[in-house]
Amino acid sequence: MKILFIxxxxxxxxxxxxFVYLGFKSHSGSANGLVNKKLTPxxxxxxxxxxxxxxxxxxNINGIKYTKLNLKKIEKAIxxxxxxxxxxxxNYIAATYTSSLFRYVDDFEIRxxxxxxxxxxxxxxxxGHSDMGVNQKRIEAFKKALAKL
Known part of the structure; x- marks a missing residue:
């Protein structure tokens, strides 16, 4: 029993x-940026x-249609x-989000x-391989925050 516990x-x-190693590893690197004037697939x-x-x-996520662009609102929503x-x-904004538990860094980009x-x-x-829906939730939270401004 003791061996099983050990x-x-x-x-x-x-x-x-x-997981801690992945957290440290995620701090290196940066957003991919634009490739041929578009976001990276x-x-x-x-x-x-x-x-x-x-x-x-x-x-699947949709972009956000706008009639009048307000960069300050986009920055504030981020x-x-x-x-x-x-x-x-x-025409491009990059940001990072850091998780609270293992301090994973994720990239958020807007074109x-x-x-x-x-x-x-x-x-x-x-x-990592999967994010358990975190990035989709982040996009939805950003859209809601932007809509409130």
Missing amino acids: ILLSLILIVLAY CPNKPNCVCSEFPNKKLP TMTGGKITTIKE IDAEAKLIHLRSASRV
């Missing part, structure tokens, strides 16, 4: 150490959502939902399509 405890510690893993390139295997803005350009009057959104985890 083995179980060891396995739990190994799993926790792995999501990899074929369920830890990313992108309105610009829908993927049948991933949750900070209201816990994001830290890292890049602001004419403003002035021609179509559409705000494209992308939220992706830097590490």
Whole structure:
């Protein structure tokens, strides 16, 4: 019984150490940025959502239509939902979100399509395979915060 307890405890510690390692690893890197003036498509893993390139295997999200663009409101909605803005350009905003438990860093990107009057959104985890729906929830929280402003 004592050996079983030690083995179980060891396995739990190994799993926790792995999650802590992923948390540290997620602090390196940055948002992908624009490629050919568009957001980067999501990899074929369920830890990313992108309105610009829908993927049948991933949750579908829509961009945000607008009539009058207000960058200050977009910036405020990002900070209201816990994001830290890292890049602001004419038609692109990048931010990071950090989880509270293992301090995972996720990238959040916005591309403003002035021609179509559409705000494209992308939220992706830097590490791991699945995000358990966190990025989709982040996009929805951002949309709600922006709508309230």
